[in-house]
Amino acid sequence: MGKPKILVTNDDSIHAGGIKALVKSLMPLGKITVVAPKLPQSGMGHAITLNRPIRMKKVDFIEGVEAYECSGTPADCVKLAKSVLFKKKNPDLCVSGINHGSNASINVVYSGTMSAAMEAAIEGIPAVGFSLLSWDEAADMNASANIAYSLIKKILNADNGKNLLLNVNIPYMPLEDIKGVKVVRQADAKWVEEYEEREDPMGNKYYWLKGQFVNFDDRQDTDEFVLSNGYVSIVPIKFDLTAFEEIKDIKKIFD
Amino acid sequence: MGKPKILVTNDDSIHAGGIKALVKSLMPLGKITVVAPKLPQSGMGHAITLNRPIRMKKVDFIEGVEAYECSGTPADCVKLAKSVLFKKKNPDLCVSGINHGSNASINVVYSGTMSAAMEAAIEGIPAVGFSLLSWDEAADMNASANIAYSLIKKILNADNGKNLLLNVNIPYMPLEDIKGVKVVRQADAKWVEEYEEREDPMGNKYYWLKGQFVNFDDRQDTDEFVLSNGYVSIVPIKFDLTAFEEIKDIKKIFD
Numbered sequence: 001m002g003k004p005k006i007l008v009t010n011d012d013s014i015h016a017g018g019i020k021a022l023v024k025s026l027m028p029l030g031k032i033t034v035v036a037p038k039l040p041q042s043g044m045g046h047a048i049t050l051n052r053p054i055r056m057k058k059v060d061f062i063e064g065v066e067a068y069e070c071s072g073t074p075a076d077c078v079k080l081a082k083s084v085l086f087k088k089k090n091p092d093l094c095v096s097g098i099n100h101g102s103n104a105s106i107n108v109v110y111s112g113t114m115s116a117a118m119e120a121a122i123e124g125i126p127a128v129g130f131s132l133l134s135w136d137e138a139a140d141m142n143a144s145a146n147i148a149y150s151l152i153k154k155i156l157n158a159d160n161g162k163n164l165l166l167n168v169n170i171p172y173m174p175l176e177d178i179k180g181v182k183v184v185r186q187a188d189a190k191w192v193e194e195y196e197e198r199e200d201p202m203g204n205k206y207y208w209l210k211g212q213f214v215n216f217d218d219r220q221d222t223d224e225f226v227l228s229n230g231y232v233s234i235v236p237i238k239f240d241l242t243a244f245e246e247i248k249d250i251k252k253i254f255d
Numbered sequence: 256m257g258k259p260k261i262l263v264t265n266d267d268s269i270h271a272g273g274i275k276a277l278v279k280s281l282m283p284l285g286k287i288t289v290v291a292p293k294l295p296q297s298g299m300g301h302a303i304t305l306n307r308p309i310r311m312k313k314v315d316f317i318e319g320v321e322a323y324e325c326s327g328t329p330a331d332c333v334k335l336a337k338s339v340l341f342k343k344k345n346p347d348l349c350v351s352g353i354n355h356g357s358n359a360s361i362n363v364v365y366s367g368t369m370s371a372a373m374e375a376a377i378e379g380i381p382a383v384g385f386s387l388l389s390w391d392e393a394a395d396m397n398a399s400a401n402i403a404y405s406l407i408k409k410i411l412n413a414d415n416g417k418n419l420l421l422n423v424n425i426p427y428m429p430l431e432d433i434k435g436v437k438v439v440r441q442a443d444a445k446w447v448e449e450y451e452e453r454e455d456p457m458g459n460k461y462y463w464l465k466g467q468f469v470n471f472d473d474r475q476d477t478d479e480f481v482l483s484n485g486y487v488s489i490v491p492i493k494f495d496l497t498a499f500e501e502i503k504d505i506k507k508i509f510d
Contacts, residue, residue, distance in 0.1 A: 040306075042305060042306075043302060043303045043304065043305045043306075044299075044300065044302050045299065045300035045301030045302040045303070045330070045370060046300030046301060046364050046365055047298060047299050047300040047302050047365075048298045048300070048365055048464070049298065049464065050297060050298040050464060051295075051297075051298075053453070053461040053462055053463050054450075054461065054462045054463075054464065055459070055460070055461050055462070056460070056462065057459075075300070075365075076464075079448050079450075079464070080450060080462060082448075083448055083449060083450045084450055084452070084462065106377060106494065108496055109301050109373065109377075109494055109496070110301055110302075110303055110330075115300060118364065122361060122364075122445055123445075151509070154508055154509055155508060158507075158508040163498075163501070164505075165498070166505070167496075181509050183502055183505050183506045183509065184502075185495075185497040185499065185502070186495050186496060186497045188495070190377055190378075193334050193337075193338055194338060195309075195334075195335060195338045195339055197339070198308070204310070204312075205310070205311070206308040206309065206310050207308055207309045207310070207311065207335060207339065208308050208309075209303070209304065209305060209309065209331075209334070234505065234509065235496075235497055236497065236498040236501035236502060236505045237496045237497065237498055238496060238497075238498035238501075239361065239364055239496075240440075240441050240443070241363055241364070241422075241441060241490075241492045241493060241494075241496070242440040242441045242490055242491065242492065242493075243418075243420070243491040243492055243493035244440065246418070246491035246493075247438055247439075247440070247491060250419075250421065250438045250489065250491045251438045252413075253409055253410060253413040254406070254409055254436050254438065254489065
């Protein structure tokens with residue numbers, strides 16, 4: 001068996017600092033193929049491109065790494081990579097990120113980074129998404145790349161099932177200040193939105209989304225809690241959205 | 256207490272047949288406000304618009320119904336409606352649909368219809384998404400509108416928690432052939448994709464997504480099973496994606 005085949009993607013585009021740092025850190029661990037969006041796709045959720053064709057073009061990226069930019073969404077990148085580049089065979093792992101900004105708690109449902117990882121998992125490819133708790137485009141990716149390397153090394157050495165799908169978030173601080181990693185649950189937190197109403201020169205209203213993140217969850221086994229205490233959070237995720245615990249009560253409504 | 260306030264949205268756009276049929280059927284049950292995308296948003300997943308302003312414009316729709324078209328995604332419609340039209344108070348219910356095409360099983364993760372419903376649920380608004388198993392834009396919405404009416408009537412009469420979030424799919428057949436409704440789980444099914452490679456006049460490759468839906472699930476308590484047997488499927492959904500059952504094993508990898 002040769003080196004593990006690792007597909008790397010993201011949602012901030014192939015030009016983002018996070019994906020370069022991620023690829024450099026993972027190069028010793030396997031044969032990397034990069035397929036990432038040509039343009040930033042933040043907030044795209046689990047979008048797929050149905051009504052227009054997708055383009056994919058080989059580009060220069062990092063010496064020794066095969067890389068493609070794709071006109072589609074993060075989920076498109078994974079689908080197209082599997083179908084065209086891997087000729088419908090699965091790579092050994094898909095890694096998405098390093099995202100510029102948190103995908104902890106409710107952010108997972110809006111996240112292009114995690115939608116790429118989820119699409120891989122749907123295809124049966126073990127997948128991990130990494131996000132750094134800084135929206136700064138020029139954020140220092142040193143510590144997070146280092147952590148990505150050590151976590152992916154452990155994952156490749158472990159005997160993982162096909163269902164591996166992890167949402168990893170990393171506090172923005174020097175490596176020596178990070179206290180460790182914690183496997184936890186998604187916190188019950190959400191964005192409390194406001195829209196700023198403006199008027200264009202023609203007198204028509206338009207709205208800018210503004211939001212404030214509020215954590216309603218005081219449990220200690222959540223991603224938000226451990227992140228705010230200096231730990232890396234790892235939340236195992238699934239794409240079966242059934243609320244099994246509700247089935248009994250819901251049945252009563254329709255009996 | 257007055258009539259229930261019902262927010263109606265969809266992802267096929269305000270011009271689709273499904274939302275018109277839905278609104279007409281629900282009018283006897285409450286005060287309807289429609290906020291729906293100006294343009295079709297299928298396959299948009301849980302996208303939200305961050306990097307450009309959103310426009311919302313009052314439009315003629317159905318006599319007696321306040322309706323707005325919105326330049327954003329289905330999730331944007333819900334956020335903006337709550338924030339601007341309902342002045343941050345929650346309506347009593349959000350209903351999304353009737354989607355032209357199935358959102359059963361794995362389709363839920365790509366679905367704009369269900370992302371609108373999920374966004375409402377995140378806001379604490381009970382929410383239901385309806386989808387008809389026909390992609391035909393001119394599909395007969397009679398039976399499905401009838402079913403939407405009777406299910407929403409039951410939901411409004413029930414003492415629902417804030418967590419109500421239902422993915423309802425309806426087989427495409429005359430009302431008298433539909434055998435009933437079943438509260439079930441999401442089937443383990445997926446799209447097996449192919450991309451058709453073409454070349455543009457300049458000699459550059461591009462790809463069209465094609466897919467075939469495959470159900471790997473032989474359990475009888477799934478949406479796919481009951482739909483194929485002539486029942487309406489109701490799957491309670493949640494937005495906490497934590498795979499609790501995996502936490503123990505995942506911890507072992509990183510110990």
